[in-house]
Amino acid sequence: METIQVSVVTPDGLVYSGDAELVVVKTTEGELGIKAKHIPLVSPLAAGPARFIRDGQEDQVAVSGGFIEVRPDQVSILAEAAERPEQINVDRAEKAKDRAETRLNDAAGHIDKKRAEAALYRAVTRLDVAKKK
Ligand code: ATP
Secondary structure (H helix, E strand, O other): OOOEEEEEEEOOEEEEEEEEOEEEEEEOOEEEEEOOOOOOEEEEEEEEEEEEEEOOEEEEEEEEEEEEEEEOOEEEEEEOOEEOHHHOOHHHHHHHHHHHHHHHHOOOOOOOHHHHHHHHHHHHHHHHHHOOO
16 A cells, blocks of 8 residues: 655654554544545644554554644654653653643642643553553
């Protein structure tokens, strides 16, 4: 099957590159699946796993928001933060998840709900992707 070139870049550098038959990302509007010859587009990303599928094999990268740029032969993910499974510190992500849940459950506190939710989604994404190690 035809493949598309993919790269995931953060402010710290290149996290992932390869060729995929199918790319699946989580945009702010929902899941987006991309194959070769997709129409060009730019979209903001939500926190979620980016999935790269080829020959029945799947690589995943935990993406914490940013943008995706799709061109017919190339997909570029510009992420605020992104980690491959082996880069993820599970203990740190579990603690971040607990902190976010505590904030969200704190009925009396004047918390920034959106911020706590975003932290929770980042942590859950990392824990999901870490399982692909
Ligand atoms: P924490 O509360 O643990 O800092 P966070 O979601 O606020 O988590 P981010 O602001 O998304 O963290 O990321 C800051 C930097 O730390 C990024 O470079 C990101 O790749 C890295 N990072 C965050 N959490 C983890 C983790 N569990 N394992 C490895 N790297 C992580």
